Amino acid sequence: MENRKKVAFYTLGCKLNFSETSTIARNFNDEGFDRVDFEEVADIYVINTCSVTENADKQFKQVVKKAMKLNDKAFVAAVGCYAQLKPEELAAVDGVDLVLGATEKFKITDYIHDLSKNDMGEVHSCEIAEADFYVGSYSIGDRTRAFLKVQDGCDYKCTYCTIPLARGISRSDALENVLQNAKEISAQDIKEIVLTGVNIGDYGKGEFGNKKHEHTFLDLVQALDKVEGIERLRISSIEPNLLKNETIEFVSKSRTFVPHFHIPLQSGSNDILKLMKRRYLREVYTDRVNKIREVMPHACIGVDVIVGFPGETDEHFLETYHFLNEMDISYLHVFTYSERDNTEAADMPGAVPANVRAKRSKMLRGLSVKKRRAFYESQLGSKRTVLFESENKEGYIHGFTENYVKVKTPWNPELVNTLQEINLTKIDEDGSVRLEFLNKLAEA
Structure with a gap:
């Protein structure tokens, strides 16, 4: 051979x-x-x-x-x-x-x-204009979860972002293809699928290069919820202006979609949001978070935020800091602004010095630690379901609950890729949550 x-x-x-x-x-x-x-x-x-x-x-x-x-x-x-x-x-x-x-x-x-x-x-x-066709993808490697691509490209013109230049126009997979891929994934004993794309809330636009919405993001979510064999579905990141009340309400009653949302904010200052050419103001973001909390009080809400955007004064930054501090969110992904070629923001006045960007980033990372801790503490004493992963990390096996609380327990290979009902009991020094099992099989 x-x-x-x-x-x-x-x-x-x-x-x-x-x-x-x-x-x-x-x-x-x-x-x-x-x-x-x-x-x-x-x-x-x-x-x-x-x-x-x-x-x-x-x-x-x-x-x-x-x-x-x-x-x-x-x-x-x-x-x-x-x-x-x-x-x-x-x-x-x-x-x-x-x-x-x-x-x-x-x-x-x-x-x-x-x-x-x-x-x-x-x-x-x-030329990126030629990237007008769609290629479906999904990842399988980590046995416990798969990333399923449902959409590619972006029609937004955010002034800091190179993604439209790198990936082209917004276009989606046909609904039947997404469902077929989801079935293939579930047939391989993968318990969780994470929906991914560049701007997934724009799903349905540009199937095969046209701009007509054949289906909406809500149609996609409703159809995936009916696929047999999938235990969990997670929405990765979705723009606040595209996350509709109907979707939030559907997820709250869904069979498979978990109570976890990751919603980019980028700035808590309306002045900076306008400079970024984002398609919402902070009031819309507040509405989204309040709606999620109303129907899913235990949901995990993650936030993307950029610090050091051109023109961001100390006042603008503090507006963002206080906005996030007062909001009932669960963690932050903090990005320090960096100039990218061929973007509008790269030529804007008011560049923020690197040391100031670093300081602001550190402050928001500290706030994220505090927010995650508060969210985890709010979950102590509750019953959840955890999906265990496959790695032995220093004698422990880790996993995530449906609402994205990271948990750990002493290593047991029989727990790998299983869903277990647990009680969240206490927070460890490393920030993960200790647990007790609710069925004796898992302890055996």
Whole structure:
């Protein structure tokens, strides 16, 4: 039998990238390649890049170096958002052989005929306007959960964001395809599916490049709730202006959707939201949170926020800080603003000094710790269901409740990928929650 080539993958960035890496990996498998871990020697290393922060750019070079250390004769391919935005820059990185843009990445195996190293990376990238077709994806790797892509691209024009430049117009998968993918995932004994995309609340737009909404996000949620065999569905991140009351109410009564929402805010100051060209003001955000709390008091609500946007004064920042401090939310993802080429914000006046950005970021991270602690404390004494993951971390197995409380208990391999009813009892020093089981089978 001929020696099969080995391929390894490294993913930078978001859940959507993870789902797409998995799909690309399955394409390699269909072409007769064996997938290995990135830490192993491979013939091909594929790096799925991200362009959201400056840090992701730097990480790319480190990952290429790591691949070259493992096998300096390996073929290195770069795909993803950064590969679309700055293909020539990536192609010039020492060790990179192939750079594929937004439309080419799913056809990567068509470009790999000769695995000999190139002096300079070969670039195949399109004008982003050509990225008007949809490729469905889902990730399977961690046995307990899968990321299911339902939408790609974005029609919003937020002044700080490169995603529309990297991923093109908003377009969605056909509902029957999403349901088929969900069935395939559930058939593999995966207990939780996380819905992912660039702007998933815009689901239904642009099926096969048109702008007519065949279905809405609510239609999608209602249809997925009926798929047999799925234990849990989680909505990843959804814009506040697209998270409708009907969806919140449906989730509150749903069979499978869990009470966990991640809603980007970006700023608690209306002045800054206008500069960012966000499509809502803070009052809309307050309404969303109040509605969720009204029908799901125990829900987990996560928030994205950006600090140091051009023109953000101390007063604007404190407006954001106090807004978040007073709101009943559960945790924050804090992003420090970084200038990105070809965005409106990069040319705006009022740049915030780096040390001030860092200080504001630290303050909000501290607030996040406080918020998460308060949320966890509010859950003590309650009965929840936890889905256990597969890793043994220093003698403990971890998992998440339906409302995203992280729990731990001494390692027991029989708990892996199982749902267990538990009582949340006390918070540990590391911030996770200790628990007691409600059925004796789990303890046995």
